Amino acid sequence: MIRVLGALVLLAGGAAAQPVGDAADTVFLASGARVGEVTATSAVVWTRTTAEPQRRSGQEISGRPVVTLASGVDVSALEGAVPGAAGEVRVTVRQRGDDGDARVFDWLQTAADRDFTRQVLLDGLAADTPYVVTVEARPAAPEAEATAPETVTFRTAPGPDQRRPIRFAAMTCQYYGRRDRPDGFGIYPSMAAGRPDFYLSIGDNVYYDNESPRATSVELARYHWQRMFTLPAIASFLRSVPGYWLKDDHDLLRNDSWPGIDPGISAPMTFEEGQAVFVEQTPAPERPYRTVRWGKGLQLWLVEGRDFRSPNDMPDGPGKTIWGTEQWRWLRDSLLASDADWKVLVSPTPIVGPDRSNKADNHANAAFSHEGDAIREWFRANLDDSLLVIVGDRHWQYHSVHPETGLQEFSVGPASDAHAGGTPGEDPAYHRFHRVGGGFLSVDVDWVGERPRIVLRHRGVSGRVVYEVERLGS
Numbered sequence: 001m002i003r004v005l006g007a008l009v010l011l012a013g014g015a016a017a018q019p020v021g022d023a024a025d026t027v028f029l030a031s032g033a034r035v036g037e038v039t040a041t042s043a044v045v046w047t048r049t050t051a052e053p054q055r056r057s058g059q060e061i062s063g064r065p066v067v068t069l070a071s072g073v074d075v076s077a078l079e080g081a082v083p084g085a086a087g088e089v090r091v092t093v094r095q096r097g098d099d100g101d102a103r104v105f106d107w108l109q110t111a112a113d114r115d116f117t118r119q120v121l122l123d124g125l126a127a128d129t130p131y132v133v134t135v136e137a138r139p140a141a142p143e144a145e146a147t148a149p150e151t152v153t154f155r156t157a158p159g160p161d162q163r164r165p166i167r168f169a170a171m172t173c174q175y176y177g178r179r180d181r182p183d184g185f186g187i188y189p190s191m192a193a194g195r196p197d198f199y200l201s202i203g204d205n206v207y208y209d210n211e212s213p214r215a216t217s218v219e220l221a222r223y224h225w226q227r228m229f230t231l232p233a234i235a236s237f238l239r240s241v242p243g244y245w246l247k248d249d250h251d252l253l254r255n256d257s258w259p260g261i262d263p264g265i266s267a268p269m270t271f272e273e274g275q276a277v278f279v280e281q282t283p284a285p286e287r288p289y290r291t292v293r294w295g296k297g298l299q300l301w302l303v304e305g306r307d308f309r310s311p312n313d314m315p316d317g318p319g320k321t322i323w324g325t326e327q328w329r330w331l332r333d334s335l336l337a338s339d340a341d342w343k344v345l346v347s348p349t350p351i352v353g354p355d356r357s358n359k360a361d362n363h364a365n366a367a368f369s370h371e372g373d374a375i376r377e378w379f380r381a382n383l384d385d386s387l388l389v390i391v392g393d394r395h396w397q398y399h400s401v402h403p404e405t406g407l408q409e410f411s412v413g414p415a416s417d418a419h420a421g422g423t424p425g426e427d428p429a430y431h432r433f434h435r436v437g438g439g440f441l442s443v444d445v446d447w448v449g450e451r452p453r454i455v456l457r458h459r460g461v462s463g464r465v466v467y468e469v470e471r472l473g474s
C-alpha cells in the first residue's frame with residue numbers, strides 16, 4: 001500500500017481530471033436526479049451534470065484491507081466514477097396527471113466548486129399530492145441541445161390534520177464491497193415493493209475511511225458518492241421514492257469523529273470538508289436537524305449527531321454533549337408542541353442500545369451517560385408512549401426497551417447480511433428482538449376506527465418480516 005500525503009489536495013474540486021476548461025459539447029445526467037426533504041408544501045431536487053452518459057466500469061477497488069491511492073491516480077477513471085462536466089440544468093415540476101400546469105424553473109449553471117451538483121427548492125406545493133419532476137441538462141452554450149431528461153416522482157406529505165395512512169422504510173450502513181448483488185443492494189427493490197411514501201437513510205451512506213479507496217480528499221469523498229448512488233438498484237429506487245439523508249461518522253470523515261478531531265488516516269481531508277461534501281451530495285435541509293410532519297398520524301424528528309458534538313474522549317459530565325444545547329432545546333420545544341399521533345425520533349446513533357462496552361460514541365455508551373440519562377429521563381417525564389426512536393449505525397437489528405425509562409428503540413440494521421455483526425449479544429433486560437443480519441425497517445401508520453395505530457416491521461434484505469410490533473394509541 002502506498003501512502004500519499006498532500007498531493008491529493010491539488011485534485012480537490014475535481015478540476016484536474018475533469019473537462020471543465022473547454023465547454024463540453026454535450027453533458028449528461030449519469031448521476032441521476034433525486035428528491036428529498038419532502039414536506040406538505042415543499043421538496044428539494046438534487047441533480048448533477050456529467051461528462052459521460054454512464055458510470056465508469058473497470059476493476060472494483062473496495063473493502064479491506066483499505067487501500068490509500070497513490071498520488072496522481074486518476075480518480076475519474078476508477079470503477080464507478082462519474083466524471084462531472086459543467087453545464088446547465090432545468091427543473092420542471094407538475095402534478096401527476098396534469099399536463100397543463102407545469103412550473104418551469106430557469107436554467108441553472110453547474111460548476112466544479114460544487115462537483116457539478118445543483119439543488120432546487122420546490123415550494124408552494126399542494127399537500128398530499130403526487131408530483132412529477134423532470135430534469136434536463138445542456139452544455140453552458142447558447143442554443144445547446146438538452147439531453148434526455150431524468151424523471152422523478154413523489155407525493156407531498158398530508159397536512160397536519162389529514163388522516164392519511166403513511167408508510168416509510170428506514171435503512172443505514174451500506175458498504176460498497178459488501179453488496180449482495182452487483183448492481184446494488186437487495187434492500188432497495190425490497191423497500192420499493194412496499195411502495196413507501198419516503199425512506200430514511202440514517203447515516204453511513206458510504207464508508208470513507210474503512211473501505212477502499214480511503215477518502216483522503218474531497219475528490220475521493222465525492223467518488224464514494226458517485227459509485228454508490230449510481231448503482232442501478234439505488235438509482236432506480238430513487239426515481240419513485242423520496243428520501244431524507246442523515247449523516248454519521250463514515251460519510252463525514254472517519255470512525256467516531258467530532259469537530260476538531262485530528263483527521264489522522266483521512267488527512268489531508270478535514271472534518272469541515274466532509275460536512276460540505278455531505279450537503280453537496282444529498283438533498284440538503286435548511287438546518288441539519290429538522291422535523292417533518294406527515295399528516296395527523298406522524299411527525300419525524302431527524303437529529304444531527306456530529307456537527308455539535310463534544311470530543312468523545314472528553315471526561316463525561318454536564319458539559320459533554322452529542323446534540324448541543326440549541327438542538328436539544330429545539331427538540332424538547334417541538335416535541336412538546338406536537339399533536340401528532342406518533343412521534344418518531346430518528347437518530348444516526350443509539351440512545352437506548354445496549355452497545356458494546358468498548359464504544360464511546362453514542363448515548364448508550366458510558367462516555368455520554370450524563371447526557372444520555374438526561375435525555376431518556378426527560379422523555380419519560382414529559383412524553384407518553386407515542387414516542388419511538390429509530391436508529392442507524394449499529395450493524396444488527398433490535399427492538400429494545402430502556403429498563404429504567406421505558407424508552408423504545410428500533411435499530412434498522414445494516415444494508416446487507418455481509419455487513420452484519422458487532423453486537424454485544426442479546427440482553428433480556430433490554431431486547432424484545434435481536435438479530436444479527438442485514439435488512440431494513442418498514443413502518444405503517446394508520447387508524448383502527450378512531451384509534452391511531454403504528455406497526456413496525458424488521459425485515460431481512462429480501463423484505464421477509466423477521467419481527468413485527470403493533471401499537472395502538474388512544
Ligand SMILES: [Fe+2]
Nearest residue numbers: 173204393394
Ligand atoms: Fe456503519
